[in-house]
Amino acid sequence: MSTTNPLTSSTAPAGQSSVTIISYSDLFYWWPVWPARFLMARLTYLGGNYMAVVPAGTVAEKARQVQGVDGPRDVLILPANRKLARHETTGVPDQPVRRVARSNSPGSVFVTVLLMMILITNVRLGGVWSFVLIIVVLFASVIFALAGIWDKVFRLLGSSDVHITAARYLYMVSPLFVIWLAVFLLYDRMNYATFGRGQFTIHHTFGAAATTYEVYGLSLEKKRDDFFRHWLFGMGSGDLVIRTGGANARTFELPNVLFVGSKLVTTQRLLQERQVVKA
Secondary structure (H helix, E strand, O other): OEEEOHHHOOOOOOOOOEEEEEOOOHHHHHOOHHHHHHHHHHHHHHOOOEEOOOOOOOEEEEEEEOOOOOOEEEEEEOOOOOOOOEOOOOOOEOOOOEEEOOOOHHHHHHHHHHHHHHHHHHOOOOOHHHHHHHHHHHHHHHHHHHHOHHHHHHHHOOOOOOOOEHHHHHHHHHHHHHHHHHHHHOHHHOOEEEEEOOEEEEEEOOOOEEEEEEOOOOEEEEEOOOHHHHHHOOOOOEEEEEEOOOOOOOEEEEEEEOOHHHHHHHHHHHHHOOOOOOO
């Protein structure tokens, strides 16, 4: 955390008259979910395994002889008077088309990432121990996946499994990605602050309303107290607190400002100067 006085900085760079600071929502930090889902979907697709939907009571048998097929084959035997799902018009049994990983590992890693994002974006985590705990959980999940331990864990739990089809990775998260993109590109840009030479303006609802304040007594406070939000997933983001001076002092909080360090330096330089209009 740092508090600065904008009236002690050097002059602004030539040609730059303003800087815009946008406060993003916590949903921004969900971006690791998108590469995770594409990676798991890709691994599942390349695995070459399909999921078969069979009625209850189906039994898997090893090395059975099938009429018209050379050599013994592993087969699925349906209960008497039960049939596979058939096509509505042709009546031909539906063939397996849903690609699914044979192991629980891809699904388990994806669920771990998803749960970590929910935790990180809803609970403020400070201190080194919270960092160590979450890193250990993520690291252990990946190690379990590479070593095939997840399958043994779910085998001990009975019939529990985490199998997600390749298409389900995309269908499940794509609506959330569209919402994330709309929030990031549209909603988060409704409320923002513009800093110019000697003054700053708070904008509301796409510029429909704006209030301008002078810089006398103004102080800027930068907060970076959450390692995951501000450093690991925020790529140098931080929370900016603006306090105006005077009798009617106001406080504005702009959380999750991307590249807050460089923006704060430029803002300080601009606020140090005042526009002079010659008569």
